Amino acid sequence: MKMKEITQIRLENARLLAKQAGGTTTFALKVDREPTQMSRVMGSNPTKNIGSKLARHIEACFGKQSGWLDYDHGIRDTSDSYDANTMPIAQPLRYYRYPVVSEAQAGWFAECVVPYPAGMEERQETTDYEAKGSAFWLEVTGDSMTAPLGMLPSVPEGTLVLVDTGINPAPGKLVVALLDESNETTFKKLILDGGQRYLKALNPAYPLIPINVNCSIIGVAVEAKTKL
Incomplete structure (x- = not known):
């Protein structure tokens, strides 16, 4: 898989985790990062990518296996657009x-x-x-x-x-x-x-x-x- 594809998959998976957590701010606090930094990484027009080091850190904070962010799990964001400041109601990460x-x-x-x-x-x-x-x-x-x-x-x-x-x-x-x-x-x-x-x-x-x-x-x- 090309690095460009992995980068996009990481972004989609991270956005889903952020929505489940309740928003970018809550997500940022959970992964011990500044909200502004996460907005640059996961906003509508991201200016930075999620590198391997940050990806592994996010996975560890959410109890995911190493490499989880890099794979397409068949879960998609069905909203029309992603707003870094406005999120749907948080959903449980696990039942x-x-x-x-x-x-x-x-x-x-x-x-x-x-x-x-x-x-x-x-x-x-x-x-x-x-x-x-x-x-x-x-x-x-x-x-x-x-x-x-x-x-x-x-x-x-x-x-x-x-x-x-x-x-x-x-x-x-x-x-x-x-x-x-x-x-x-x-x-x-x-x-x-x-x-x-x-x-x-x-x-x-x-x-x-x-x-x-x-x-x-x-x-x-x-x-x-x-x-x-």
């Missing part, structure tokens, strides 16, 4: 897929981390959130987490909540817990009152559940999505 599990399967995470082997999931949902531990989506059932009108947060029945098992379950977090006595899982808010930990429903019609050694916190809810 992650996590299984959707039932309340019964959620309890298994406390024992074996995953409810079934990878690739055998009945259903998966995507997100741009990178979990710190094993993660799963749990579909909320019942109205215990539906807060009174005007109160937030409120997690009504049918909502999918992403549960990350790698986050510390600090008081104030919404958590999925396994109650040892009933061997049932529940989705509640973890609170601390007078040195005693409780699981609290967002719906005030439900009582507090005091917990000590009779409960295992499986994970912390980090995201919610509702399909209409």
Whole structure:
């Protein structure tokens, strides 16, 4: 491939990364360069090319393999023109897929981390959130987490909540817990009152559940999505 072609491919790939990052300024900060320098390199009429040294540096900053900028990945900028100062809404650089599990399967995470082997999931949902531990989506059932009108947060029945098992379950977090006595899982808010930990429903019609050694916190809810 001719150097001229490589230079053009580098430019197109770098522009895509800049749009995903949120603009030239954000892109420049991420690669530790001045925005004006990046504008000269990637503007509508660039006055400088992306050399090999800068290309490798950009790849490293975005977690790409060495040489990624030099190849045509079949991804194209579909906008009519490139404006170095005006960008579309930033898009995630990467998506992650996590299984959707039932309340019964959620309890298994406390024992074996995953409810079934990878690739055998009945259903998966995507997100741009990178979990710190094993993660799963749990579909909320019942109205215990539906807060009174005007109160937030409120997690009504049918909502999918992403549960990350790698986050510390600090008081104030919404958590999925396994109650040892009933061997049932529940989705509640973890609170601390007078040195005693409780699981609290967002719906005030439900009582507090005091917990000590009779409960295992499986994970912390980090995201919610509702399909209409």
